[in-house]
Amino acid sequence: MLCVEFFAILFLAYVILSLSFERFLVSRVKELYKSLIPTTSYINSINQAEDIDILTSNLQKLNSEKNLEIELLKKEQDYRREFIGNLAHELKTPLFTVQGYVLTLQDGVKDKKVVKKYLKQTSKGVDRLIYIIKDLDLITKFESGIASLDRKSFDIVEVVRNVFELLEMRASKDKIVLKFDKEYSKQLMVFADKDRIQQVLTNLIINSLKYGTERGVTEVSIEILKENKILIRIADNGEGIDEQHLPRLFERFYRVDKTRSRNQGGSGLGLAIVKHIIEAHDEKIFVESKVRIGSEFSFSLTLNQD
Numbered sequence: 001m002l003c004v005e006f007f008a009i010l011f012l013a014y015v016i017l018s019l020s021f022e023r024f025l026v027s028r029v030k031e032l033y034k035s036l037i038p039t040t041s042y043i044n045s046i047n048q049a050e051d052i053d054i055l056t057s058n059l060q061k062l063n064s065e066k067n068l069e070i071e072l073l074k075k076e077q078d079y080r081r082e083f084i085g086n087l088a089h090e091l092k093t094p095l096f097t098v099q100g101y102v103l104t105l106q107d108g109v110k111d112k113k114v115v116k117k118y119l120k121q122t123s124k125g126v127d128r129l130i131y132i133i134k135d136l137d138l139i140t141k142f143e144s145g146i147a148s149l150d151r152k153s154f155d156i157v158e159v160v161r162n163v164f165e166l167l168e169m170r171a172s173k174d175k176i177v178l179k180f181d182k183e184y185s186k187q188l189m190v191f192a193d194k195d196r197i198q199q200v201l202t203n204l205i206i207n208s209l210k211y212g213t214e215r216g217v218t219e220v221s222i223e224i225l226k227e228n229k230i231l232i233r234i235a236d237n238g239e240g241i242d243e244q245h246l247p248r249l250f251e252r253f254y255r256v257d258k259t260r261s262r263n264q265g266g267s268g269l270g271l272a273i274v275k276h277i278i279e280a281h282d283e284k285i286f287v288e289s290k291v292r293i294g295s296e297f298s299f300s301l302t303l304n305q306d
């Protein structure tokens, strides 16, 4: 009889202990959960140990979300670090050029011709700095969404002709012919920001000259697509771009051949600007290229219907 009582007490003690342990466990998990997500109200409805499984899976989810957030922050930090490194690198060359000439001039140069030459080089260095800062300023405006577009109706054929005229001297210096694929006798009215589209065409055509071959050809064609869209193609028979570079080509500061592009004075900002302008118009830009055969950049625009 005594034995039965003893076991009954033991069982009761076990039940009481396990219940209080369960309550203790639930309250600790609640505390932990609240410390991790103070704003949650869901935790107040949790009372039983079975719910701990749900809490565990919620915590696991939270953990993987946090890990993802950390990964993103790390990537952003790498991106920022790379950007500052690139910027410092780009500014260093013209700054040192300017500094070098100014110091030499300060020391005193007697020959007037040499003074003039050094001043010209100094001015070139300053121009280069202004050019980089202006490009970066424009990219930053697009990235922060404050660059506005001044859309109106204009003839795209005329704008291409303007750009050809503006770059004629440079093209003949590089011995490259700028031409349309056929005669465009009619106007093609599009609805877009004229100055910005002129900038896109200029950047793409200058690239075709910089990375073109002597006695090469840069050909512009305009294709009318369905749904009021047109596609403007700028094709060259220059050096081309290896496939591995294509996915990163439109990133700021990205250059294929760093050393050679430097001789050409490129910073790798031109295509980043082109992409921003086209995307701000809700249009698309494409690139196709083959090494030693040539490249073709194309972008869409919307025809003006009025």
Ligand SMILES: Nc1ncnc2c1ncn2[C@@H]1O[C@H](COP(=O)(O)OP(=O)(O)OP(=O)(O)O)[C@@H](O)[C@H]1O
Pocket: 203, 207, 208, 210, 211, 212, 236, 238, 239, 240, 241, 249, 254, 255, 256, 257, 261, 265, 266, 267, 268, 269, 270, 271, 272, 295
């Ligand atoms: N038509 C092309 N043919 C061959 N390579 C090209 C062509 N266009 C661009 N590239 C490659 O893509 C890179 C990025 O072009 P992007 O216009 O952004 O920079 P950049 O010409 O070097 O400098 P920037 O335009 O800022 O003066 C170039 O450095 C070049 O290697």
Ligand SMILES: [Mg+2]
Pocket: 203, 206, 207, 266, 269, 270, 271
């Ligand atoms: Mg360029």
